[in-house]
Amino acid sequence: MTEQTKKITKSAVVRGGWAVVIIIALAAAVGQSFGRFSFGVLLPAIRDDLGITNTLAGVLGATNVGAYLLGTLIVAWATSRYRLINVLRTGLVLATLGLLIAGATKGAWVLALGLCIAGIGGAFLWIPAPVIAADAMPVNRRPVAVALMSSGIGLGVVFVSVLSGNLRAAQGDSAWSSVYQTQFAIGVVLLVLTLLMVRHQQAAPSGGSGIGGFGALQRMPGWLPLLVAYSAFGFMYLLVMGFLTTRLEDDNGWSTDDASLAFSLMGFAMIFGGPLLTALAQRLGVRRTLALAFGLWPVLIAVVLTGYPVLTLSACLALGLLFAALPTLVTLFVVQNTTAQDYGPSFAAATLCFGIAQTIAPPIGGFIADQSGTFFYVFLLSGAVSLIGMVASLGLPETSAR
Numbered sequence: 501m502t503e504q505t506k507k508i509t510k511s512a513v514v515r516g517g518w519a520v521v522i523i524i525a526l527a528a529a530v531g532q533s534f535g536r537f538s539f540g541v542l543l544p545a546i547r548d549d550l551g552i553t554n555t556l557a558g559v560l561g562a563t564n565v566g567a568y569l570l571g572t573l574i575v576a577w578a579t580s581r582y583r584l585i586n587v588l589r590t591g592l593v594l595a596t597l598g599l600l601i602a603g604a605t606k607g608a609w610v611l612a613l614g615l616c617i618a619g620i621g622g623a624f625l626w627i628p629a630p631v632i633a634a635d636a637m638p639v640n641r642r643p644v645a646v647a648l649m650s651s652g653i654g655l656g657v658v659f660v661s662v663l664s665g666n667l668r669a670a671q672g673d674s675a676w677s678s679v680y681q682t683q684f685a686i687g688v689v690l691l692v693l694t695l696l697m698v699r700h701q702q703a704a705p706s707g708g709s710g711i712g713g714f715g716a717l718q719r720m721p722g723w724l725p726l727l728v729a730y731s732a733f734g735f736m737y738l739l740v741m742g743f744l745t746t747r748l749e750d751d752n753g754w755s756t757d758d759a760s761l762a763f764s765l766m767g768f769a770m771i772f773g774g775p776l777l778t779a780l781a782q783r784l785g786v787r788r789t790l791a792l793a794f795g796l797w798p799v800l801i802a803v804v805l806t807g808y809p810v811l812t813l814s815a816c817l818a819l820g821l822l823f824a825a826l827p828t829l830v831t832l833f834v835v836q837n838t839t840a841q842d843y844g845p846s847f848a849a850a851t852l853c854f855g856i857a858q859t860i861a862p863p864i865g866g867f868i869a870d871q872s873g874t875f876f877y878v879f880l881l882s883g884a885v886s887l888i889g890m891v892a893s894l895g896l897p898e899t900s901a902r
Contacts, residue, residue: 517636517637517638517641517645518637519697520632520633520636520697520698520699521633521636521637521645521648522648522652523690523693523694523697523698524588524629524632524633524636524649524652524694524698525629525633525648525649525651525652525653525655526652526655526656526690527588527592527625527629527652527690527691527694528625528626528629528649528652528653529652529653529655529656529659530592530595530596530599530625530656530683530686530687530690531591531592531595531618531621531622531624531625531626532622532625532626532653532656533652533653533654533655533656533657533659533660533767534595534599534618534656534660534680534683534686534687535564535595535598535599535615535618535619535621535622535683536564536565536568536618536619536622537653537656537657537660537741538660538664538679538680538683539560539561539564539615539742540561540741540742540743540744540745540763541657541660541661541664541745541760541763542660542664542676542679543557543561543742543743543745543746544673544745544746544749544750544756544759545664545668545673545674545675545676546560546611546673546676547746548673549606549672549673549674549676550606550607550608550611552608553866553870554746554866554869554870555863555866555867555870556608556866557866558742558862558863558864558865558866558867559862559863559866560608560611560612560615561738561742561862561863561866562859562860562862562863563612563615563616563619564615564616564618564619565619565738565855565858565859565861565862566616566619566855566859567615567616567617567618567619567620568619568620568622568623568855568858568859569619569623569852569855569856569858569859570619570620570623571591571619571620571621571622571623571624571855572623572627572848572849572851572852572854572855573848573852574620574623574624575587575623575624575627575628575844575848575851576713576844576845576848576849576852577713578590578624579627579628579713579843579844579845579848580713580716580844580845583700584628584631584632584700584844585628585632585698585699585700587624587627587628587844588624588625588628588629588632588694588698589691589694589695590621590624591620591621591622591623591624591625591626591628592621592624592625592687592690592691592694593621593691594617594618594620594621594624595617595618595621595622595624595625595687596621596684596687596688596690596691597617597618597621598614598615598616598617598618598619598620598621599614599618599680599681599683599684599687600614600684601613601614601617602614602615602618602677602680603677603678603679603680603681603682603683603684604677604681605677606674606677614680623848623851623855626649626851627844627847627848627851628844629649630645630646630649630831630835630847631835631840631843631844631847632698632700633645633646633648633649634646634835635700635701636700642835643778643782643832644775644778646774646778646828646831646832646835647774647775647778647828647832648774648775649774649828649831650770650773650774650823650824650825650827650828651770651771651772651774651775651824653770653824654767654768654769654770654771654772654773654820654823654824655767655771656767657763657764657766657767657770658764658767658768658771659767660679660683660767661760661761661763661764661767662760662764663679663682664676664679664760665756665757665760665761665764667679668756668760669756669757713844713845713846713847713848713849713852714849715845716838716841716842716845716846716849717842717845717846717849717850719838719842719846720834720837720838720842720846721837721897722833722837722895722896722897723846723850724895725892725893725894725895725896726830726833726834726850726892726896727850727853728888728889728892728895729790729794729830729889729892729893729896730827730830730850730851730853730854731853731854731856731857732794732857732885732886732888732889732892733794733826733827733830733854733857733889734853734854734855734856734857734858734861735857735858735860735861735882735885736797736861736881736882736883736885736886736889737823737826737882738857738858738861738862738865739861739862739865739878739879739881739882740801740804740819740879740882741823742861742862742865743865743866743869743875743878743879744759744762744763744766744804744816745759745760745762745763746869746875747804747875747876747878747879748762748807748812750874750875751807751874751875751876752807752812754809758809761813762812762813762816763816765813765816765817765820766816766817766819766820766823767820768817768820769816769817769818769819769820769821769823769824770820770821770823770824771824772821772824773820773821773822773823773824773825773828774824774825774828776821776825777789777793777821777824777825777828777829778825778828778829778832781829781832785898786829786832786833786896786898787893787894787896787897787898788898789825789829790826790829790830790889790893790896791890791893791894793822793825793826793829794826794886794887794889794890794893795886795887795890796818796822797819797822797882797883797886797889798883798884798886798887800815800818800819800822801815801879801880801882801883801886802883803815804816804819804879805876805879805880826889830850831847833896834846834847834850864881865878865881868881
C-alpha cells in the first residue's frame with residue numbers, strides 16, 4: 501500500500517468515524533433531550549392542560565428520573581454481560597417507545613408510563629454512548645468525540661424549546677402531546693440510522709463488576725469524590741432544568757415565548773459547553789476545571805433570580821455551558837481512569853448515584869414551591885448544593901483531558 505493510499509484510507513476512516521459520532525450524539529438527544537429534558541420545558545403546558553399541582557408535576561418528573569435510576573441498575577448488570585452496542589440499541593428502542601406512549605395520551609398516569617419507559621431508555625443510551633463514540637475516532641480525537649455527546653443533547657434541547665414555543669402559540673397548552681409525537685418520529689429515524697451505520701468492536705464482557713457496578717467503580721482512583729460531585733450535579737441541575745420555565749412564567753411573569761427563549765438559549769450553549777470546557781481542562785486539568793464550573797453555578801443562579809430579562813438570558817447561556825460541561829468532564833474522568841471492561845459498570849454505578857439525586861430533586865422542588873408559593877427557594881437550594889460539588893471536585897486526583 502502506497503503512502504498516498506494510506507492517507508486516503510485514514511481520511512475515509514476518520515470521516516466514517518465522525519458520521520458514527522454524529523449519529524450517536526443525536527441518538528443520545530432522543531434519550532436525554534426528548535425522553536427526559538423536554539418534560540421540563542413542557543411542564544407548564546402539561547400542568548395547566550391536565551389540571552395538576554406542582555407537587556404532582558414533580559412526581560411525574562420523579563417518575564421519569566426514577567426510571568432512569570432503575571435503568572442504570574439494569575445497565576450496570578447488562579454492560580458486564582452484553583456488548584455496549586447492544587445496550588445502546590435497546591435504549592434507543594425503549595426511548596422511542598416511551599415517546600410514542602407520552603404523545604398518545606391525555607392522562608397523567610399513562611404519561612407517567614411513557615416517561616418511565618423513556619427514562620429507562622435514556623440510561624441504556626447515555627451510559628454506552630460516550631465510549632462507543634470515542635472508539636470510533638483516533639486516540640487524539642476521542643476527548644472531542646466524548647464532548648460532542650453533550651452537543652447533541654444541546655441541539656435536542658434547542659429543538660424542543662423552539663418546537664414547544666411554536667406549537668403552544670398555535671395550539672395552546674394541549675400542544676405538549678404534539679411535541680412528543682414529533683420526537684417519536686425523529687426517534688424512529690435515528691433508530692434506523694443506528695441499526696444500519698453504527699458498529700462497535702468489543703471483547704466479550706466477563707462479568708464480575710460487583711453489585712450495581714460498584715465493584716468495578718471502586719477500582720477507579722478518586723471514585724468517592726467523583727460520586728459526591730456527580731450526585732451533587734444531578735440534584736442541582738434538575739432543579740433548574742425542571743423548573744426554569746415555570747419559575748420565569750409564574751414568579752417573574754414572563755410570557756411563554758420568552759420563557760421558551762431562555763430554555764432555548766440554555767440548550768444552544770449546551771452545544772458548545774462540552775468542547776469548550778474540555779479544551780480548558782487540557783490546560784487546567786479535569787479536577788480544577790470541575791471545581792471552577794461548580795463554583796460558577798451559584799453566581800449564575802443569583803443572576804437568574806433577579807428576573808431581569810437581559811441578565812437572566814445571559815445567565816441561561818452560561819448555565820447551558822455548565823449543563824453540558826460538568827457531565828462531559830465526569831465522563832472523561834471515568835473513560836480515562838477505567839479499563840475497557842470496567843468502563844460500562846463503573847459509569848453505570850456513578851450514574852446510579854447521579855440518578856438517585858435526580859429522583860429526589862423534582863418532588864422536593866415541587867413541594868418547596870407549593871409550600872412557599874414561589875420557585876425562588878428551589879433555585880437557592882440548587883446554588884447551595886453546587887458548593888458541595890465544588891469541594892468534592894477538589895478531592896479528585898489530577899487528570900488532564902488529553
